Amino acid sequence: MRVLIAGASGLIGRELSAQLGVAGHDVVRLVRRDVTGPGEIRWDPAALSLDPTALDGVDAVVNLSGASLARLPWTPGYRKEILNSRVQATHTLVDALRHSQNPPSVLLNGSAVGVYGDRPGQTVDETSTPGTDFLANVVVAWERETERAPDATRVVLLRTGLVLAKGGALKPLLPITRLGVSGPLGAGTQHWPWVSLPDEAAAIVHLLTSTLRGPVNIVGPTPATANDVMSVLARDLNRPFKIPVPAKILTLLLQDAARQLLLADQNVSAKLLQSDGFIFKHETAASAVEWMLRQP
Template sequence: MRVLVAGASGMIGTALCRRLTETGHSVLRLVRHDPRSDTEFTWLPAARIIDFTLMERVDAVVNLSGASLSHLPWTRRYKKQILESRVHATQTLADAMRMASRAPDVFISGSAVGYYGDRPGQRLTEASAKGDGFLPDVVDVWEAAARLAPERTRVVTVRSGVVVGRGGAMKPLLPLARLGLAGPIGTGGQHWPWISLHDEVAAIIHLLGSGLDGPVNLVGPKPITADGFLRVLAAEVHRPYGIPLPERVIDVTLRDAGHELLLSSQKVVPEKLLGDGFVFADATAHDAIARLVARPPR
């Protein structure tokens, strides 16, 4: 396939482009700087500027654009950037597909398990209702923008959990664990949906050739609590575990970001992926963390 990737320079995008190339696909990248090769093409999503004829030359589009959620604090200005960076990029791609004489066959657009909000004790599938809060509202608008793609284009919105790779949420957590500073966050009983970077990329490639559409949860098949996850992380780097981070401190220092990223409980399961025959290489959080710790970044 010829695949156009937006957000190709991020952790997931870099790994995805490498794996696509290794498996024989052709990759074109949308960039915000002057092109440095014949596979790079400049776009300015905030200004809705893109060469729509690119859509006539590719079979699929993967959209991974968006301001990082792990950038703290979430000021009012940065929350606006979180929303607009996602919606503007997604709308720009969907608009370009509609303008093209032949739209791509599939549009895989980033999304997040933040859609579900804080739902302690509930088993959450793709059929579960939207939750309450800033992130659920962001994801709702973000996914609606993806659905503006032409009718002939199969649209998949991938609701990713915490991606266990060298970046993203693991960028602060891994060094803390290596310093022996990992411990319960809040009660520690909240469920953290997770997926290894390896399986995140494999799942996206699987979806390129699948018949699935609509929201798809990209999370590992074995749910785990924050306490369980961080205990495994500390054990894998051979450091003690136990220094707590009280919920009150999180609320005071991080406010919305702390509650929605660290304290929300989301027992999300990959029902559609499993039903579609996808096989996880890292079936447990222990597998994912062991892969992260054992292998140097490529």
């Protein structure tokens, strides 16, 4: 397949490009700078600009474009960037799809399990209602942009969890763990919907040729709490896991990012993806953390 990727230079985009290449697919990257080769197409999502002819001969579009949620804190200005970067990129791509004479057969659009909000005591799946906090509202607006896609294009919403990789969700927590001052974040019993980076990319490759459409949760198959993840991280780095950080302190320092990323309880089901035949390489958070720490 010829696959056009927005956000190819990001953490997931790089891994996805590598896996697509190994599988024999042809990768084309959307870039915001001057084009330097035949495998690149220029676009300007902030100006809602992409020539529809760029989609000629493209079989699938994967949209991973969006400002990182791991950049902390979420200042008022950065909250706008989190929202606008996602909505504008998706709007631009869908417009190009609508004006293409032969639109690609599939759009795999980035999304996040943050859509569910804080759900203590529940297991949520793709049929669960959205939450009402900032991140949930961002995801709702983000996903809504795909509703204008042409009928000929199958749309999948990649509701991704916390990606375990050195540049991923744990990036802000690695330094304090290495310093030996990590411990439970709040109660530490809140579920974290984790997924390893290789499994995230492999799931996207799988969904290219699946018949699934609409939201699909991309999270690891075995639930894990914040303590499960952080204690394994500390253990594998030969550091103690003893110093708790009260929820009040985290919230004071990071505000919404603490409440919605670190303290939210989200036990998210991966059963839909598994029932479609996807097999995870990392079935537990511990194996994903161990893999992560082996990477250069």
